[in-house]
Amino acid sequence: METVKYNETFFLITLILLPLSSMEASSCDDYGNFQPYRTSFHFQAHKNWLNDPNGPLYYKGFYHLFYQHNPLAPYFGDIMVWGHSVSQDLVNWIQLEPAIYPSDPSDINSCWSGSATILPDGKPVMLYTGSDTNKHQVTVLAEPKDASDPLLREWVKAKGNPVMVPPSNVPVDGFRDPTTAWQGQDGRWRVIVGAEEKDSEKGMAILYHSDDFYQWIKYPVPLLESQITGMWECPDFFPVSVTGREGVDTSVNNSSVRHVLKASYGGSDCYVIGSYSSETEIFSADSEFTNTADDLKYDYGTLYASKAFFDSAKNRRISWGWIMEKDSSEDDIVKGWAGIMGLPREIWLGRSGKKLMQWPVEEINNLRARNVSLYNKKLESGSVLEISGITASQADIEVAFDLRGLENDPEISDLEEVDQAALLAGYSASVRGIYGPFGLLALASNDLAEHTAIFFRVIRRGNGYSVVMSSDESKSSLRDNIEKATYGTVLDIDPRHEKISLRCLIDHSVIESFGGEGRSVITSRVYPKIAIGEESRLYVFNHGTKGVTISSLEAWSMRKAQINSNAT
Ligand SMILES: *[C@@H]1O[C@H](CO)[C@@H](O)[C@H](O)[C@H]1NC(C)=O
Ligand SMILES: *[C@@H]1O[C@H](CO)[C@@H](O)[C@H](O)[C@H]1NC(C)=O
Numbered sequence: 337m338e339t340v341k342y343n344e345t346f347f348l349i350t351l352i353l354l355p356l357s358s359m360e361a362s363s364c365d366d367y368g369n370f371q372p373y374r375t376s377f378h379f380q381a382h383k384n385w386l387n388d389p390n391g392p393l394y395y396k397g398f399y400h401l402f403y404q405h406n407p408l409a410p411y412f413g414d415i416m417v418w419g420h421s422v423s424q425d426l427v428n429w430i431q432l433e434p435a436i437y438p439s440d441p442s443d444i445n446s447c448w449s450g451s452a453t454i455l456p457d458g459k460p461v462m463l464y465t466g467s468d469t470n471k472h473q474v475t476v477l478a479e480p481k482d483a484s485d486p487l488l489r490e491w492v493k494a495k496g497n498p499v500m501v502p503p504s505n506v507p508v509d510g511f512r513d514p515t516t517a518w519q520g521q522d523g524r525w526r527v528i529v530g531a532e533e534k535d536s537e538k539g540m541a542i543l544y545h546s547d548d549f550y551q552w553i554k555y556p557v558p559l560l561e562s563q564i565t566g567m568w569e570c571p572d573f574f575p576v577s578v579t580g581r582e583g584v585d586t587s588v589n590n591s592s593v594r595h596v597l598k599a600s601y602g603g604s605d606c607y608v609i610g611s612y613s614s615e616t617e618i619f620s621a622d623s624e625f626t627n628t629a630d631d632l633k634y635d636y637g638t639l640y641a642s643k644a645f646f647d648s649a650k651n652r653r654i655s656w657g658w659i660m661e662k663d664s665s666e667d668d669i670v671k672g673w674a675g676i677m678g679l680p681r682e683i684w685l686g687r688s689g690k691k692l693m694q695w696p697v698e699e700i701n702n703l704r705a706r707n708v709s710l711y712n713k714k715l716e717s718g719s720v721l722e723i724s725g726i727t728a729s730q731a732d733i734e735v736a737f738d739l740r741g742l743e744n745d746p747e748i749s750d751l752e753e754v755d756q757a758a759l760l761a762g763y764s765a766s767v768r769g770i771y772g773p774f775g776l777l778a779l780a781s782n783d784l785a786e787h788t789a790i791f792f793r794v795i796r797r798g799n800g801y802s803v804v805m806s807s808d809e810s811k812s813s814l815r816d817n818i819e820k821a822t823y824g825t826v827l828d829i830d831p832r833h834e835k836i837s838l839r840c841l842i843d844h845s846v847i848e849s850f851g852g853e854g855r856s857v858i859t860s861r862v863y864p865k866i867a868i869g870e871e872s873r874l875y876v877f878n879h880g881t882k883g884v885t886i887s888s889l890e891a892w893s894m895r896k897a898q899i900n901s902n903a904t
């Protein structure tokens with residue numbers, strides 16, 4: 337691959353020119369402050385700090401999302417509470433009073449992350465991490481005060497709290513984030529808690545059993561552990577169907593499911609797939625956590641501390657994850673807020689049985705407004721085509737590239753096999769190849785001085801070909817003091833037989849990109865200085881030496897969702 341400077345080879349074509357829509361979200365908040373980075377359809381708190389999603393559930397017609405929240409400031413605080421919002425459509429959210437906040441000796445110094453379990457009688461229960469009077473991490477149980485309230489506004493803490501304390505081989509600050517519990521075939525409850533072993537620094541999912549949900553006994557061996565990851569935060573453990581996309585309840589175990597164990601470490605949500613038996617209490621995973629680029633990840637960009645739940649209303653499993661800020665804490669103080677949630681994603685086992693698939697829940701499509709489209713268009717080497725007629729800073733784009741037949745090109749069959757270093761270099765959009773980089777330039781300024789490139793390139797792998805998907809933030813902002821990463825992953829797509837598809841959801845300061853119909857996801861958090869609001873542009877580009885065909889491109893302006901604007 338040869339490196340060529342971007343602007344030398346690019347020329348600009350404007351394909352469709354329509355007046356820009358007036359649906360663009362205003363760049364000012366309720367107090368009149370300039371807010372170019374506030375999102376329009378990603379969940380965020382009305383103000384101040386947000387991190388992990390907690391206890392997501394569906395109850396009596398409402399989706400509930402709780403979240404780690406510092407109600408007093410836009411930074412992680414000494415006293416964290418569970419913020420609480422409800423929705424009937426997973427798109428528009430009403431903010432309620434914090435649901436769970438320090439009140440008892442077992443959680444007086446903070447109420448940290450945890451999960452919901454729906455008991456067989458339909459009643460939800462929360463297990464979460466309390467920071468107790470000694471600032472030790474313990475597991476606390478809370479129940480709805482009034483289970484007939486579909487909004488579940490008030491929660492009471494169990495008399496027997498804490499229900500778990502750190503075992504002797506675990507540091508008092510390395511024991512947290514209980515999962516949703518599940519019932520084995522013997523009817524007993526199981527739950528795992530994330531931990532780190534004292535001296536070995538092994539990451540672990542410590543397993544507990546209970547007959548009544550109040551008294552929990554530690555199982556002698558962890559459900560899974562790893563020598564090389566360090567502390568496991570926010571573990572998740574759930575079954576996925578081997579027969580299709582439908583989700584199943586967390587307690588289901590039969591020959592139609594396999595199990596997923598997800599652990600958050602090193603800034604990523606990594607997972608393994610395996611077989612679980614509640615009789616032997618053995619989870620045997622098909623692969624190991626590696627703490628390298630080879631780990632299977634929910635997202636190869638910015639997403640952490642995710643939590644999935646079974647949505648009984650639509651028989652699907654939905655995962656929520658936290659997208660953190662990449663600007664400075666000083667900037668967060670100016671903004672008055674920090675942290676957003678990724679879009680709720682449906683999550684299921686791919687047909688290969690080796691990887692999870694993810695796709696934004698279908699309800700997000702209800703925000704699609706005006707669209708533009710383009711079919712069977714050849715994109716010559718070096719071209720940059722503007723997609724105008726939609727609100728480029730608040731948009732949903734689906735594009736598919738068709739390279740079938742590329743194996744007949746003598747140049748591509750000469751393509752050298754890519755080694756790891758070349759692969760990493762290929763995550764940069766300025767590295768020119770034969771087929772690729774081609775893709776989208778999102779949140780771009782008119783002169784391309786600012787843009788985030790989300791793109792593909794074809795590589796040789798063994799006897800076949802593969803496709804690298806990347807998101808390059810290095811030119812995402814002219815501002816300093818912003819973390820700008822270059823992310824990538826190899827997609828299981830054979831470009832000889834399959835189209836290469838990309839869906840990008842662009843929302844002012846975040847771009848969630850789904851490659852290969854959900855095989856891989858890369859989220860970028862960016863802070864353009866010029867390419868904001870109506871100054872933002874969207875382009876499709878091809879920087880490879882060969883032309884590529886856009887078989888279809890459909891793009892929509894997105895409406896603004898109502899999210900926590902009516903704060904109490
Ligand atoms: C496994 O359980 C799920 C959910 O209850 C059910 O739909 C499925 O038919 C079961 N499969 C078998 C083989 O029993
Ligand atoms: C769970 O399902 C697997 C596969 O069918 C089976 O081997 C195992 O015994 C089941 N475990 C139980 C009883 O939970």
Ligand SMILES: *[C@@H]1O[C@H](CO)[C@@H](O)[C@H](O)[C@H]1NC(C)=O
Nearest residue numbers: 704705706707708709890892
């Ligand atoms: C695009 O908008 C037109 C006109 O409103 C509509 O008929 C068409 O179905 C839309 N296309 C897509 C792919 O949504």
